[in-house]
Amino acid sequence: MQTTAFVEDWLCYDTTLGEGAYGEVKLLIHKKTEEKIACKIINHRKYKNASSNINREVTIHKMLDHENIIKYYGRRQEPLKEYIFLEYAAGGELFQQIEPDTGMPSGMAQTFMKQLLFGLSYLHSKGIAHRDIKPENLLIDSDGNLKISDFGLATLFRFKGKERLLDKKCGTKPYLAPEVLLRPYRAQPADIWSCGIVFVTMLTGELPWSEPGEKNKEFMKWKTDMYLSETPWSKLGNTALSLARQILNVDDKKRLTITQIENHPWMRFNFGSDKVSDQVDGTSENLAKRWNSMVESETRHNRETPTVTLSQPTISNTRLSIMQAVDCLRNTTKNQLCFSQPTHNDDLMLQFTESPVTRDNFHNMVKRMTRFYVKTNFEKSLESLCSALDSLHYTWNAAFKGAVSVTTVDEHKNPLTFKANIYDMDGKILLDFRLSKGCGLEFKKKFLKIKKYLEDIIGDCSDL
Structure with a gap:
C-alpha cells in the first residue's frame, strides 16, 4: 500500500x-x-x-x-x-451486506431501512432530492450505521416554501420511479420509490426489474397484479410484501410517505437483538446462515423460486497472455499521485513513499465481503485468477501493479467493471475484488462465480 x-x-x-x-x-x-x-x-x-x-x-x-x-x-x-x-465509512457499500438471491436478516434490513428513511427525511426537509438512492450510494460506518452518499445528481426541489416539479430523467434505471421516465415528477415520492427497491433488494438479494417501463415484462406483471408467484415477491413474507406494495405504488399520489412507512407493522416489529455492527464484519456465508435461521412471525408464500438465467456473456478479448500479465504486474507501478504547490499548509502533500499492505495496517482497508486469502504465491495466484476469468469469458487486462481490471455484462446486459487487486501481505496472498462501475449485486454474483473456480487454492480467511 x-x-x-x-x-x-x-x-x-x-x-x-x-x-x-x-x-x-x-x-x-x-x-x-x-x-x-x-x-x-x-x-x-x-x-x-x-x-x-x-x-x-x-x-x-x-x-x-x-x-x-x-x-x-x-x-x-x-x-x-x-x-x-x-x-470515511469503514464498512463499505450497503450492497456488500446483501447476499445475492438471499438478501440479509430481516432485523438488519429493518435497521438499515429506518436509517435510510431518517436521512432521506432530513434531506427532504432541506428541500433536497437525492435522485440516485441505491445500495452503491449507501455506505456503512464502523459502527454499522448507514450513511447516504454521492450527491452528484441531487437537486433543490423546494426553495422558500415553494416546490417545483423535476423533469430531468436521471438516476439508475432499476431504482427509478416509473414517473421519472414519463413526465415531470414530484421529488419526494420518486426518492421514496427508490428506497422501496432497496428494501426489496435487502430482503431478497434480487432486483425486481431492470427498469420500470411498459417494455419490461417483470414490471408489467407488478403493475397488473400478476406477480405473486414470481421472484423476488415470492420470497417476501406477507407483512413485508404489504409494505413493498404500498411503497412501490405506481400512482405516486397513493405511494406511502416516509412517516407512513415508519409506522407500518413491518417497520415496528421487533426482529430481535442482532447488532448490525457485528454483521457488518461477517462473511457472506455467515450472513446467509443467519438469514436462513431467521423466523419471521408471518407466513411465507410456499412457492418455487424460478431459476435466474444469465444473459450471454461478452467474448473474452484478453490483450495480454497470463504470463505477460504476471510480468507486467510484478514490474510496473501505477502512476504516482502528483500534487502542485497548495495554498494552505493543511492541504500540503509532500513526498511519495511506499508502504506495503501488512497485517498491521490491514484494518485500514475498507470492509468488504469480496476478498479472500489464497495458498499460492503471487505468480500462481495471478495465473489461477486469469485462467478463471478466461473460463468465465470475462474480458480482463493488467491495470497496474497488483491489479487486474475485469469487464463483462450483468444479467440485464448492462456493462459491469470491477478490479481484482493482489496483495502480498507478509508472504500471505490476498485477492481483493472491488466494484468500479455497474450494479453491486451483479458484481457480487460474478465474484462468487470466480471464488467457486478458485476454491482449490483458497486459504484460511477467518481473520478477514
Whole structure:
C-alpha cells in the first residue's frame, strides 16, 4: 500500500475506496490519532465536463449535517485537479451486506431501512432530492450505521416554501420511479420509490426489474397484479410484501410517505437483538446462515423460486497472455499521485513513499465481503485468477501493479467493471475484488462465480 505524506502527520494511502463518475476516492489517515477521512480526487483534464457538476454537488453537500449522511469536510481546487474531503465509512457499500438471491436478516434490513428513511427525511426537509438512492450510494460506518452518499445528481426541489416539479430523467434505471421516465415528477415520492427497491433488494438479494417501463415484462406483471408467484415477491413474507406494495405504488399520489412507512407493522416489529455492527464484519456465508435461521412471525408464500438465467456473456478479448500479465504486474507501478504547490499548509502533500499492505495496517482497508486469502504465491495466484476469468469469458487486462481490471455484462446486459487487486501481505496472498462501475449485486454474483473456480487454492480467511 503506497502512501503520500501529508503535513500535520497525515498520510494518503494509495488504496482506492471507490470510484465515481469523475474520479477515485482515497483514504487519508492521521499517523498519530489514526483519524480517517476519505478524499475524492477529480481530474479535470480527464473529465472536462466535471466542474459544474462538482460545484453543484459540493454546494448541496456542504448544506447537510446529519448522522445518516456522509459528512462534507471541505475541498481544495487546482487548475487541473481538485480534492473533496469526506467522512470515511469503514464498512463499505450497503450492497456488500446483501447476499445475492438471499438478501440479509430481516432485523438488519429493518435497521438499515429506518436509517435510510431518517436521512432521506432530513434531506427532504432541506428541500433536497437525492435522485440516485441505491445500495452503491449507501455506505456503512464502523459502527454499522448507514450513511447516504454521492450527491452528484441531487437537486433543490423546494426553495422558500415553494416546490417545483423535476423533469430531468436521471438516476439508475432499476431504482427509478416509473414517473421519472414519463413526465415531470414530484421529488419526494420518486426518492421514496427508490428506497422501496432497496428494501426489496435487502430482503431478497434480487432486483425486481431492470427498469420500470411498459417494455419490461417483470414490471408489467407488478403493475397488473400478476406477480405473486414470481421472484423476488415470492420470497417476501406477507407483512413485508404489504409494505413493498404500498411503497412501490405506481400512482405516486397513493405511494406511502416516509412517516407512513415508519409506522407500518413491518417497520415496528421487533426482529430481535442482532447488532448490525457485528454483521457488518461477517462473511457472506455467515450472513446467509443467519438469514436462513431467521423466523419471521408471518407466513411465507410456499412457492418455487424460478431459476435466474444469465444473459450471454461478452467474448473474452484478453490483450495480454497470463504470463505477460504476471510480468507486467510484478514490474510496473501505477502512476504516482502528483500534487502542485497548495495554498494552505493543511492541504500540503509532500513526498511519495511506499508502504506495503501488512497485517498491521490491514484494518485500514475498507470492509468488504469480496476478498479472500489464497495458498499460492503471487505468480500462481495471478495465473489461477486469469485462467478463471478466461473460463468465465470475462474480458480482463493488467491495470497496474497488483491489479487486474475485469469487464463483462450483468444479467440485464448492462456493462459491469470491477478490479481484482493482489496483495502480498507478509508472504500471505490476498485477492481483493472491488466494484468500479455497474450494479453491486451483479458484481457480487460474478465474484462468487470466480471464488467457486478458485476454491482449490483458497486459504484460511477467518481473520478477514
